[in-house]
Amino acid sequence: MVTSFGCSSKILQLFEHTQEEPLRKARKKSWVAGITTGLSPCLTFLSWALDFWYGGKLAQSGEISAGDVFKTFFVLVSTGKLIADAGSMTSDLAKGSNAVASVFEVLDRKSISPDNPKSKIQGRIEFKKVDFAYPTRPQCLILQDFSLDVKAGTSIGLVGRSGCGKSTIIGLIQRFYDVDRGAVRIDGMDVREMNVLWYRGFTALVSQEPAMFSGSVRDNIAFGKPEADEEGIVEAAKAANAHEFISSLKDGYDTDCGEHGIQLSGGQKQRIAIARAIIRDPAILLLDEATSALDAQSEQVVQEALDRIMTGRTTIVVAHRLNTIKNADSIAFLGEGKVIERGTYPQLMNKKGAFFNLATLQK
Numbered sequence: 001m002v003t004s005f006g007c008s009s010k011i012l013q014l015f016e017h018t019q020e021e022p023l024r025k026a027r028k029k030s031w032v033a034g035i036t037t038g039l040s041p042c043l044t045f046l047s048w049a050l051d052f053w054y055g056g057k058l059a060q061s062g063e064i065s066a067g068d069v070f071k072t073f074f075v076l077v078s079t080g081k082l083i084a085d086a087g088s089m090t091s092d093l094a095k096g097s098n099a100v101a102s103v104f105e106v107l108d109r110k111s112i113s114p115d116n117p118k119s120k121i122q123g124r125i126e127f128k129k130v131d132f133a134y135p136t137r138p139q140c141l142i143l144q145d146f147s148l149d150v151k152a153g154t155s156i157g158l159v160g161r162s163g164c165g166k167s168t169i170i171g172l173i174q175r176f177y178d179v180d181r182g183a184v185r186i187d188g189m190d191v192r193e194m195n196v197l198w199y200r201g202f203t204a205l206v207s208q209e210p211a212m213f214s215g216s217v218r219d220n221i222a223f224g225k226p227e228a229d230e231e232g233i234v235e236a237a238k239a240a241n242a243h244e245f246i247s248s249l250k251d252g253y254d255t256d257c258g259e260h261g262i263q264l265s266g267g268q269k270q271r272i273a274i275a276r277a278i279i280r281d282p283a284i285l286l287l288d289e290a291t292s293a294l295d296a297q298s299e300q301v302v303q304e305a306l307d308r309i310m311t312g313r314t315t316i317v318v319a320h321r322l323n324t325i326k327n328a329d330s331i332a333f334l335g336e337g338k339v340i341e342r343g344t345y346p347q348l349m350n351k352k353g354a355f356f357n358l359a360t361l362q363k
């Protein structure tokens with residue numbers, strides 16, 4: 001990508017720029033380390049010199065014997081060096097204790113496993129007064145006092161200007177991050193208290209750019225459910241409008257679609273990704289601009305497949321093109337980290353507010 005855009009010098013510049021701050025810190029640290037390392041033997045020798053000077057004075061005046069001077073000297077030799085060495089280790093000790101604390105923090109984390117591991121989730125999603133900022137930009141709140149309630153088995157379209165936090169909401173539902181305030185609840189339970197692997201087993205994501213893994217088409221679909229049998233894989237492909245084109249490939253489901261395999265079109269890859277999602281039979285389906293990279297014809301085929309698999313599942317649809325969410329049970333228009341408008345497509349159009357303005361722009 002860097003080479004094809006011919007911007008390697010710019011990237012090198014950026015790299016050098018990002019190294020400036022660590023370099024400054026490293027220089028500061030080496031100064032401190034150098035001074036303390038030099039100071040430590042210096043203090044040791046000074047204390048010996050002081051011992052002989054003052055001890056010699058006291059011995060001369062007859063207050064102590066020469067033997068006492070040597071006794072204190074040997075006490076200084078054996079203890080002073082240890083104290084000086086311990087002093088030069090303080091920064092390492094502080095670093096070590098921080099590292100150990102973070103390890104224990106991870107070990108102490110508790111995920112509540114479901115009482116019955118076979119139990120399923122229904123798929124109700126609630127965001128309760130959520131504040132969220134990405135850890136790398138803590139000062140920039142993406143969601144602020146954000147609340148949203150999606151009933152189990154219904155679909156909701158998320159719309160709003162680019163960067164308003166739609167994909168962030170999808171990431172929070174999958175618990176890729178924890179909220180700073182408030183809670184994300186699934187069926188009334190805080191996601192932070194759920195066993196995250198168990199919970200993610202009930203979710204499936206179809207994003208704008210489907211990832212193809214090395215292996216056959218079959219492997220790529222089964223990635224959603226490794227224990228799936230042939231019948232399940234074909235059923236999922238049929239539901240995703242993919243069976244026909246897969247069967248027409250020279251090696252059918254055995255066709256290699258990895259890095260050195262067949263070149264699939266965007267729409268074909270997307271349908272394999274949908275089959276991969278559907279084979280999981282997810283209670284929560286997350287569609288992050290799943291059709292926005294496709295041409296009109298592919299979009300229609302993929303949209304048909306999506307409409308079919310959405311029924312009966314809680315579905316979050318992030319969309320720029322509003323026609324993809326026309327049939328959603330409700331639509332939330334986001335802005336300034338909150339839901340500004342919510343309703344069905346006709347309700348929002350009648351309201352003649354922000355959503356109406358966006359829809360008019362797209363016509």
Ligand SMILES: Nc1ncnc2c1ncn2[C@@H]1O[C@H](COP(=O)(O)OP(=O)(O)OP(=O)(O)O)[C@@H](O)[C@H]1O
Nearest residue numbers: 134136137142160161162163164165166167168169
């Ligand atoms: N990993 C991250 N670290 C820091 N900031 C991020 C990260 N991901 C996204 N952001 C920022 O969070 C804000 C919301 O991003 P998000 O991708 O959720 O918006 P969006 O509404 O989905 O945008 P789009 O419609 O363009 O896809 C943006 O300002 C983005 O720059």
